[in-house]
Amino acid sequence: MTLHRAAGGLRILRYTLPERTIHWLAALTYCYVLLTGLAFYTPHLYWLATLLGGPPTSRFWHPWIGLLFFLAVLWMLRTWIADMRITSVDRAWGRAIDHYIRNEDEALPPVDRFNLGQKYFFWVMLWGGALLLISGAVLWFPERIPWGLRGIRYAAILLHVAAALLTIGAFIIHVYMGTAMVRGGFTSIIRGEVSPAWAKAHHRLWYERVTGR
């Protein structure tokens, strides 16, 4: 069940094993496309491709792993679509986001399983991923786009890099918050569990919903 008593006290299940697996599949595949993509983005980082098995190998796997990343995010969508819907609670939280940034969490309205920032991050990754996939398909097979329609090739190049930069911005914030800023979050995405105090502090509505308190 969602609650269980462990050596350290009461624990609440925040992420099931399938949820954690899909998260780390998305995270690892994203990191691979990020690093190989950055290698092709700028000559200053081309050495990344050498580290990752050589430039032709990196180029060979980049689109396939990107596809895998997108499938992982689609699977996330299936699991979390209900939790990711943006509600009026989130909008109230969003208006008070200054307090969140300044660590004045007491002044924030309570939220459900995910806060607005987390939801936005998810949607940015989903839509960004979709744009990357569509534009990436054009970059993958440019000769399939007839010469007369080459405007599509030109647009795809800009779209691919713009969508990539968008997800990179979101990714930097996500990793920073997950590893350094929100203490206890990283344990939750590894082991799946959080303390009742953590749940109450960060996601009170969710805490009340799953514990019935």
Next chain:
Amino acid sequence: MSSAALRIQKISGHSGPVPGQDTQRQQKVAKLIDTTTCIGCKACEVACLEWNDLPFRETVFDNTYQTMPETAWNYWNLIKFNEHERTDGSFQWLMRKDGCMHCADPGCLAACPAEGAIVQYQNGIVDFQQDNCIGCQYCVTGCPFNIPKFNPQTKKVFKCTLCSDRVSQGLEPACIKACPTGCLHFGTKDDMKELGQSRVQQLKEHSGYSNAGLYDPPGVGGTGVMYVLHDITNPEAYGGLPANPRVPLSVRLWKGPLKWLGNLAMVGGLIGVTMHYLRFGPKQVEDDKGEHE
């Protein structure tokens, strides 16, 4: 094909200075193609296949003289046949030898992310180094002339080398040697421009081609392959020769300002989160037993 005799001027995917750049005085070379004397015999195509040891490939019959729609990864030199209707209703053959233009400002090289996969020699020849090519086909998108072609088996891209191997040894390209009408010329860029201009003058004065002109498009900084055309105002009639070729705007943006904006944004993001941590620190929750988590 690299050669010690050819100094390098530009390298794809390269940061920092280009070794050897401007250490030697080297003349720019150019090929001049006089479309007004081309008879479409395809001798240059055969010479290209012969010299470069390329296999013969199947042709595509489409009820015209055109043997295949465009150049291919193993077919770098193709005559484009065009039946052109003149304003007085009469017909005219326009035949143009299509291939890499060896742009002074090559879009293929600008787009290429792989260090050293495309180089431009000081003599102006743009050459692909398949050993360094990663098969991304960005050059296909970067080229305004639809020239680089991908081999899906080897995942490498190929195109005309302007016979850089022959030129480095003081020979002219194979196609030049084969042309029976003498419509192909090879020499320094300056000489070829002069020759082209004098032919244009001749066409204007003696043959009634008042719109004759030399095709050396400034949008790509001029080209190492120039055409004498009967009608410079309508290059599109010669099998889609672009009137004003340029490196695509999106490629220039992507390799220029957008790259620096992106770099700035990424570094800014990293600095931003670091500063946030230094200023505000982590969010810690006192758990039920008063321990930090």
